[in-house]
Amino acid sequence: MFSRKTLWAGLAIGSFFAMPWPASAQISPAEPDPLARMRAAASAQTCSVNEASACAQANPKIVAAALGPSSLADNLRRLDDLVPRATGTPGFDRAAAWAVAAFREAGVDEVSAEDQYGVPLAAGGEAKQKNIVAVIHGREKPEEFVLLGAHLDSSTPGASDNSASAALIVEAARDIHLTGLRPRRSIRFVLFGGEEQGLLGSWAYVRAHRAELDRAIAVVIFAEGAGRVTGFSLGGRLDLEPGVREAFAVAPVDTWNIGHNTYDAPLRADNFDFLLEGVPNLLANREGAGASPTDTAAADARPKLDLDGLKHDAAVAGVLAFALAERSTPLARRLSRAEVEALLSKTGLDAQMKQAGTWGAWEIGQRGRP
Numbered sequence: 001m002f003s004r005k006t007l008w009a010g011l012a013i014g015s016f017f018a019m020p021w022p023a024s025a026q027i028s029p030a031e032p033d034p035l036a037r038m039r040a041a042a043s044a045q046t047c048s049v050n051e052a053s054a055c056a057q058a059n060p061k062i063v064a065a066a067l068g069p070s071s072l073a074d075n076l077r078r079l080d081d082l083v084p085r086a087t088g089t090p091g092f093d094r095a096a097a098w099a100v101a102a103f104r105e106a107g108v109d110e111v112s113a114e115d116q117y118g119v120p121l122a123a124g125g126e127a128k129q130k131n132i133v134a135v136i137h138g139r140e141k142p143e144e145f146v147l148l149g150a151h152l153d154s155s156t157p158g159a160s161d162n163s164a165s166a167a168l169i170v171e172a173a174r175d176i177h178l179t180g181l182r183p184r185r186s187i188r189f190v191l192f193g194g195e196e197q198g199l200l201g202s203w204a205y206v207r208a209h210r211a212e213l214d215r216a217i218a219v220v221i222f223a224e225g226a227g228r229v230t231g232f233s234l235g236g237r238l239d240l241e242p243g244v245r246e247a248f249a250v251a252p253v254d255t256w257n258i259g260h261n262t263y264d265a266p267l268r269a270d271n272f273d274f275l276l277e278g279v280p281n282l283l284a285n286r287e288g289a290g291a292s293p294t295d296t297a298a299a300d301a302r303p304k305l306d307l308d309g310l311k312h313d314a315a316v317a318g319v320l321a322f323a324l325a326e327r328s329t330p331l332a333r334r335l336s337r338a339e340v341e342a343l344l345s346k347t348g349l350d351a352q353m354k355q356a357g358t359w360g361a362w363e364i365g366q367r368g369r370p
Helices: 004-012 036-041 054-067 072-081 090-106 159-178 200-208 210-215 238-247 272-276 307-326 337-347 349-356 359-363
Strands: 110-120 126-136 141-151 185-192 216-221 229-233 281-286
Touching: 054 159, 054 307, 072 090, 072 159, 072 307, 090 110, 090 126, 090 159, 090 185, 110 200, 126 159, 126 200, 141 159, 141 200, 141 210, 141 307, 159 185, 159 307, 185 200, 185 307, 200 210, 200 272, 210 216, 216 307, 229 307, 238 307, 272 337, 281 307, 337 349, 349 359
Parallel strands: 141 185, 141 216, 216 281
Antiparallel strands: 110 126, 126 185, 229 281
16 A cells, blocks of 8 residues: 655655556457347446346356356465566566466456556666566447556565456456457456556556546446455445445345445545546455455465455456446446545545645646546
8 A cells, every 4th residue: 555655755756747658558359248048138237236137147147157166276376476566677577467367367358468658766777677467358338448457566575465356357358258258349358557656557447548547437446355245335426336335236246245335435445546537436445454364275374365255356356347347337427527526535535636736737737537
């Protein structure tokens, strides 16, 4: 998790603009749409308790893939072996290469390294860095998208910040791919860099993709922590609650008690700049990481995670991303700048921004919706 000091460092380079980064990998499109027959029978279906819905078909498959044999433990171990992987260092470059390969193995439609942005170095100057972006294309509205993300960089050992969440995002992509089903809209899986230095990677992504943000259905972020998901922080937006609850109203996740949502807007994760842009955004609320004495997935002496709990979280992420992308209507609308500013005041996020030194960037339009 980033510190206040690193946010000041982020402001120091706020005047640069995001530049495209060449694609590191492209893979062949998936097989033809397997939902054509279902779409013809019920073109307005959404994720609901209706047994004919795409989610009713997808959810059991996503959960089975997530809770069954997978590469989650191996990916987690590989990421732990790459700590420290601070943005702008060779460790992060190796982690980025891992992410491209892991997403490709997960079966996504395409994966790339993009959004070149500057990161200040301790020795002076800056390094150019990138985010890793994978996509599963939607069957009806591929230009609209749900973003499921976490940060890839880390400066300290241990899975909780943020190896567990990075590995979880890759696993969610794999689980959705294995269903053989496509949601209405696209799902983008993003591993951001620069989080520890002031959310620089997600800020760069927002700038580079600002023209597309009207088509962003929702942004779902998994940040620090490795405990089970209990609900989501809704960033002060009451209008997100019904759609989030609906996503988990379909078997088998309807009995998982994932309804402990909150309306706070903490300045601590990569949903921040999407919130400032008025995009509906969710931040996972999680229990404290638990140890599992029976977990033998890791072959070293480091503290063991609750691997079953992490698989549970991957299932939650996959189910939610598919549900939000499948909805017949968007989760909620994008807010105007005036509405965002009112939200900042209502949630107290404006005070957090002033304390952290980011309020000035909002005031002059350097950060947030123009």
